[in-house]
Amino acid sequence: MALTGDDKDECIEVTIHGVRHFLHSTTARELSNMLIARIEEWNLIVRAGGAPGV
Template identity: 50%
Template sequence: MGRVKPGKPPRERLIRETREPVQPLPGWPESHVSAELTGDDEFECVVVTIHGVKHYVHASTARELQLMLEGSLKRYNDVCEEHGAPTV
């Protein structure tokens, strides 16, 4: 780590990864994830919050995320069906 200069604010550490808690938090699913439109004062259109970390994205990015999640969940359900496990 480098030298800290006097009077310089500390750098914010970026969160690169989050994981599900072992036990769901009270208020699931809203306590884990939410999505809503941003206000007129934001450049992006949608804010997705995952485990308390807010991600501001354009509507087109949100749509692509939706399509990717749908594809991944379909593949997940295919594997579950192969093994007789419940699907989501």
């Protein structure tokens, strides 16, 4: 993850498996919100099974 420079139209750079993705800040925020929601859902499932969450 990195902030982009002035030469890019988007604000956030995310590299996944060597592929760079450029996201607008509002898109990055929504992606973050969605990931947090799924992680919280996952934690409920694994904690019910006795495993620690993440």
